[in-house]
Amino acid sequence: MSDTDHEEVILQVSGLKKLFPLRKGLALSGAGEKNVCVRAVDGVDFQITDGEILGVVGESGCGKTTLGKLLVRLHEPSEGQILFRGNDITHLSKRRMKPFRRQMQIVFQDPFSSLPVRMTASEILVEPLRIHKIVSTNEEGVVEASRLLEDVGLVPTEVFLSKHPNQLSGGQRQRLSIARAIALKPKFIVADEPVSMLDLSIRAGILNLIRDLKREHGLTVLLITHDLASAQYMCDRIAIMYVGNIVELGPGKEILRKPFHPYTRLLKAALPRLDPVGKHHLDKLPTEKEAANPIDIPSGCRFHPRCIYCREVCKTDEPELRTVDGRQVACHAVNDWLPIDGQ
Amino acid sequence: MHLWRKSNPLSEILSVEDLRTNYYCPAGTVRAIDGCSIKLNRGETFGVAGESGCGKSTLAMSILRLIQPPHRIVGGSIMYKGNDLLKLTDKEIRKIRWGEISLVLQQSMHALNPMLRISNQMIEPLMKDGEVTRNEALERACGLLELVGIEPSRIDNYPHEFSGGMKQRVLIALSLICDPEIVILDEPTTALDVVVQHMILGLIDDLKRRMDLSVMWITHDLAVLSETCNRMAIMYAGRIMEMGLAEDLILNPKHPYTMGLLNSFPTIDQMDKELEPIPGVPPDLINPPVGCLFHPRCPFKTEICERVRPKGEMMEDRSGAYIECHNWREIDRRV
Numbered sequence: 001m002s003d004t005d006h007e008e009v010i011l012q013v014s015g016l017k018k019l020f021p022l023r024k025g026l027a028l029s030g031a032g033e034k035n036v037c038v039r040a041v042d043g044v045d046f047q048i049t050d051g052e053i054l055g056v057v058g059e060s061g062c063g064k065t066t067l068g069k070l071l072v073r074l075h076e077p078s079e080g081q082i083l084f085r086g087n088d089i090t091h092l093s094k095r096r097m098k099p100f101r102r103q104m105q106i107v108f109q110d111p112f113s114s115l116p117v118r119m120t121a122s123e124i125l126v127e128p129l130r131i132h133k134i135v136s137t138n139e140e141g142v143v144e145a146s147r148l149l150e151d152v153g154l155v156p157t158e159v160f161l162s163k164h165p166n167q168l169s170g171g172q173r174q175r176l177s178i179a180r181a182i183a184l185k186p187k188f189i190v191a192d193e194p195v196s197m198l199d200l201s202i203r204a205g206i207l208n209l210i211r212d213l214k215r216e217h218g219l220t221v222l223l224i225t226h227d228l229a230s231a232q233y234m235c236d237r238i239a240i241m242y243v244g245n246i247v248e249l250g251p252g253k254e255i256l257r258k259p260f261h262p263y264t265r266l267l268k269a270a271l272p273r274l275d276p277v278g279k280h281h282l283d284k285l286p287t288e289k290e291a292a293n294p295i296d297i298p299s300g301c302r303f304h305p306r307c308i309y310c311r312e313v314c315k316t317d318e319p320e321l322r323t324v325d326g327r328q329v330a331c332h333a334v335n336d337w338l339p340i341d342g343q
Numbered sequence: 344m345h346l347w348r349k350s351n352p353l354s355e356i357l358s359v360e361d362l363r364t365n366y367y368c369p370a371g372t373v374r375a376i377d378g379c380s381i382k383l384n385r386g387e388t389f390g391v392a393g394e395s396g397c398g399k400s401t402l403a404m405s406i407l408r409l410i411q412p413p414h415r416i417v418g419g420s421i422m423y424k425g426n427d428l429l430k431l432t433d434k435e436i437r438k439i440r441w442g443e444i445s446l447v448l449q450q451s452m453h454a455l456n457p458m459l460r461i462s463n464q465m466i467e468p469l470m471k472d473g474e475v476t477r478n479e480a481l482e483r484a485c486g487l488l489e490l491v492g493i494e495p496s497r498i499d500n501y502p503h504e505f506s507g508g509m510k511q512r513v514l515i516a517l518s519l520i521c522d523p524e525i526v527i528l529d530e531p532t533t534a535l536d537v538v539v540q541h542m543i544l545g546l547i548d549d550l551k552r553r554m555d556l557s558v559m560w561i562t563h564d565l566a567v568l569s570e571t572c573n574r575m576a577i578m579y580a581g582r583i584m585e586m587g588l589a590e591d592l593i594l595n596p597k598h599p600y601t602m603g604l605l606n607s608f609p610t611i612d613q614m615d616k617e618l619e620p621i622p623g624v625p626p627d628l629i630n631p632p633v634g635c636l637f638h639p640r641c642p643f644k645t646e647i648c649e650r651v652r653p654k655g656e657m658m659e660d661r662s663g664a665y666i667e668c669h670n671w672r673e674i675d676r677r678v
Binding site: 059060169171172199200201202203204205207208226227228229230232233253256257266267268269270271272273274275276277282283284285287288290291 | 394395396492506536537538539540541542548563571572589590594608609610612614618619621624
């Protein structure tokens with residue numbers, strides 16, 4: 001797909017699905033159906049090239065976190081294929097997955113619950129190094145750990161090495177999580193809402209750190225976020241997800257300047273603006289409906305009940321991602337209204 | 344909006360003076376609010392912005408005297424319609440809560456009682472004095488649900504039958520049930536998705552006009568305040584750092600903290616803006632810094648900032664702008 005050799009595809013995902021079966025309990029006993037599933041990720045295709053930051057943006061429940069966990073095999077995919085640097089890792093056993101674990105890591109949303117409370121920063125960072133036999137003695141490990149702490153800005157490192165997570169602030173914890181994720185020098189990192197739990201004034205520090213790591217270490221990042229504004233700041237490309245599907249995928253800033261898919265346009269219109277003079281943004285949105293339920297997905301285009309451009313075909317046929325103007329859009333009507341509508 | 348404001352000098356409806364609230368913890372006394380003064384004008388939306396732990400929710404709880412012992416309001420006054428709310432008896436303050444000043448809490452999903460139908464939760468505050476019959480109360484509740492965009496027929500549903508956005512709508516309706524003068528909204532949209540958030544912002548704006556409310560809006564999201572507020576205050580470590588018209592604060596911030604805050608999050612209005620985090624972390628309020636509370640993180644700090652807590656300065660003009668910084672004039676010239 002990529003035309004040159006130096007644009008190596010790190011990750012290639014095709015037809016990826018994850019369905020969580022629901023046990024038929026009290027709440028569903030009225031439904032009278034068998035095999036009710038939450039279709040968290042429902043047929044997703046994309047690829048990530050070496051050294052890029054790909055953003056996955058969507059509302060809560062759209063499956064973006066599930067997608068991130070699937071990619072690093074923290075969830076077992078229901079269908080589809082994940083190729084990591086050409087190797088099929090979709091169903092590898094734990095043992096055979098181990099060499100790949102070194103190359104792909106994840107940073108979780110909540111730095112308060114994703115770090116072990118009884119370990120010091122040094123122990124947290126040395127453990128993966130020892131498991132993967134990168135260092136053989138503890139001394140070597142500590143040297144490496146302080147280098148990592150320096151990389152993520154936790155200096156002076158000798159102070160931070162002996163700290164427990166509960167002695168750190170939220171931002172410092174998230175830096176430690178990132179240090180742990182890059183300890184094994186991975187090629188690829190999933191960052192799942194890395195700043196949404198942090199104070200406003202320190203978010204920028206974490207975002208800038210991830211960008212610097214990308215630049216300096218050639219890291220490839222999948223950034224999961226609900227915030228279009230930070231996705232635009234961080235990402236080379238952005239994928240917009242809606243109820244388990246990617247509906248639009250393309251260059252980050254362009255998608256925001258000129259969104260094609262009606263859903264992306266809705267998200268942009270709903271974003272509060274920092275423009276106190278023109279307080280005109282509270283105008284009514286084109287739709288008052290809330291997002292579809294991933295248990296009971298609408299027929300055809302899953303966005304059609306909320307879409308102002310909805311036509312007959314949208315109610316019956318599911319649109320595929322098609323290339324329009326250098327990006328991919330899954331919308332039947334896109335060619336009809338794009339030229340007329342402009343912005 | 345602006346024309347209206349010019350022709351009607353605003354009257355003050357709530358005035359908080361030098362409020363101090365302490366939390367008593369095993370590790371020491373947390374000065375959650377440490378001398379905070381704000382004024383809410385009739386008919387305006389007043390925003391309070393700040394990071395977590397800056398005391399903005401404590402401010403809301405203090406105004407309604409909902410601080411639970413052993414924690415306590417230790418000083419200041421809260422004037423509402425000529426009365427100091429801090430001097431009222433428990434019985435009197437109960438009349439103020441909901442009837443005069445109501446509060447919409449942050450976590451809509453947890454603020455409703457899951458065991459009770461919406462109808463019972465909505466009519467309870469109306470019927471507590473026995474002046475209103477059940478049918479009258481139900482009628483009013485239905486009317487309010489309709490106003491917030493929920494089918495009145497759903498009044499007998501349980502909270503779990505509503506989505507997050509709808510629960511927030513129910514809570515807003517609930518806060519209006521006793522026809523209050525002031526509504527305090529504490530992060531009303533933080534847990535919601537942007538599309539739902541947008542609808543709630545529009546709804547509150549609409550209700551404010553229709554029901555002649557004065558609104559105090561607490562959030563960490565400056566973009567939300569910029570959409571909704573006439574005036575706003577920036578809070579840090581339990582004090583107001585800067586206060587003024589929303590457009591002044593956002594377009595022409597004067598306090599170093601406000602400037603830092605505005606530079607530290609991305610917006611789609613300035614896509615090419617490079618973000619600069621504020622160095623350091625918010626202070627420990629058990630041992631707050633000597634001098635200016637912001638000085639350890641301030642790029643403009645001078646020697647005096649480390650010694651002396653700056654006195655707030657009120658601007659002379661009608662905007663009621665306020666700033667708490669030794670060097671703001673100097674900084675303003677340089678920036």
